[in-house]
Amino acid sequence: MTYDEILTKYEPVIGLETHVELGTRTKMFCGCKTDFGAEPNTQVCPVCLALPGALPVANRAGIEATIRIGLALNCDIAEWCRMARKNYFYPDMPKNFQTSQYDEPLCTDGYVDVTVNGTEYRIGIERVHLEEDTGKTLHVGGATGRIHGATESLVDYNRAGIPLVEIVTKPVPGLGALAPEIAKAYVAELRDIVRSLGVSDVRMEQGSMRCDVNTSLNLPGEEWGTRTETKNVNSLRSVERAVRSEIIRQAAILDDGGKIFQETRHFQETTGDTRPGRSKETATDYRYFPEPDLVPIAPDPAWVASLRESLPEKPSVKRARLREDWGISEVDMQSVTNAGAVELIEETIAAGASPAGARKWWMGELARRANELDVDLAEVGATPAQVAALQKLVDAGKLNDKLARQVLEGVVAGEGDPADVMAARGLEVVNDTGALTKAVDDAIAANPEIAAKIRDGKVAAAGALVGAVMKTTRGQADAKAVRELLLERLGVS
Ligand code: ADP
Ligand code: MG
Ligand code: ZN
DSSP, X not given: OOHHHHHHHOEEEEEEEEEEEOOOSBOSSSOOBOOTTOOTTSSOOTTTTTOTTOOOOOOHXXXXXXXXXXXXXTOEEOSSBOOEXXXXXXXXXXXXXXXXXXXXOSEEEEEEEEEETTEEEEEEEEEEEEEEOOOEEEEESSSSSSSTTOSEEEEEOTTTTOEEEEEEEOOBOOOGGGHHHHHHHHHHHHHHHHHHHTSXXXXXXXXXXXXXXXXXXXXXXXXXXXXXXXXXXXXXXHHHXXXXXXXXXXXXXXXXXXOOOOEEEEEOTTTSOEEEEEEOOOGGGGTOEEOTTSOOBOOOHHHHHHHHHTOOOOHHHHHXXXXXXXXXXXXXXXXXXXXXXXXXXXXXXXXXXXHHHHHHHIIIIIHHHHHHHTOOGGGSSOXXXXXXXXXXXXXXXXXXXXXXXXXXXXXXXXXXXXXXHHHHHTOOOOOOHHHHHXXXXXXXXXXXXXXXXXXXXXXXXXXXXHXXXXXXXXXXXXXXXXXXXXXXXXXXX
């Protein structure tokens, strides 16, 4: 069955669990630093190493960030709730339990609206809760970096205890064939909302935002099917692919009369399909109980109200405003959003470029380059200030389009700011009229027959001579100026 055939027969239900690592300066239950990339096991203490007798204290900034996320997702904020112990053994978790929340989450019952192909869909939010991250295990000595075949495993506890917020959607039925795209749009919207709050850098490639994708299929009129939970979904594109491939895999099994088992699956970046992981634990396996070492969290309603009042402009509202300012269509704004270019373009304009100029570089040359390198646009190697500087050089007539692209290539390659690259590579539009006139006269002298045609009024023939001049000036002349000069020298106007 093709994907479209499957969707005429089965109805998908999806649900997303998204983890966001908060950007607090210190960990959730101790004062250890959270700097990324520090030497292994240098940001640890008795509390996050779970040494006997060490007692946790909650980080107010982590609670505040969680409440702000909840408010931005239209949730109710609990007036009183507790942390819970989620018990399980894993070597990267020093306490043998994770401090999390279970039946008393900080935020509940919200929603996010996302727009796909001009239609708005409301994704219900079941809960937003606070927990802590685990450490990291590194398996070495094997070929694959996995535990199988490794000769030893190393553990780094720097990440253990960094606050994590988990955002869980309600099951979303009724999306039909658009389920994969809507799942992706939801994660993109969530990322933009969290980023606008400034509480996390929400980088999927670096793991500060991670997504588990639940998918099930049912026949129309029947109960929802058994879900699988796909882990390791580390990019927006993968969210879409993971839902799609699970729909296809499950449909084949169901069509064969088979059953779907509730299990954890792993997304394979290379093939785009999912592989079985462990069979899924149920809540009872974790022996949840209220954390006795921490006091309950009882946010003052006045504090919550002030957090609500100070929420930033919603990304969707901001996009509508910018779309107006930039004078572009909804479709164009959608591509800018999908490319993750909204802030970059905004900052480029703030640095002095025109909206059209800023958009042109980010959505053109730089988007292409980011795609080639398989990195986010923000990581492509050019800053908004550099792009604005480049556009100013074009506006001042110092660079033409072709040269500007070469300069940008140098900027992306780390050769410095546009002005540095221009100087180092000797890229500048030849504006020196003397030099240009000589190049034009040389071209006329070298091509007497073409020159004669132009003198006789066949102006269309000028292209060949303009081309010749552009060649001798190595593309560094302004083609329009060359053409004008050429016609002037030939006495045609
Ligand atoms: P667990 O921790 O066991 O994964 P959670 O409650 O954290 O359970 O998350 C379950 C996710 O799966 C939620 O997003 C929920 O909406 C979703 N879900 C529940 N039932 C289904 C279903 N039948 N099909 C698809 N998704 C589902
Ligand atoms: Mg889960
Ligand atoms: Zn610590």
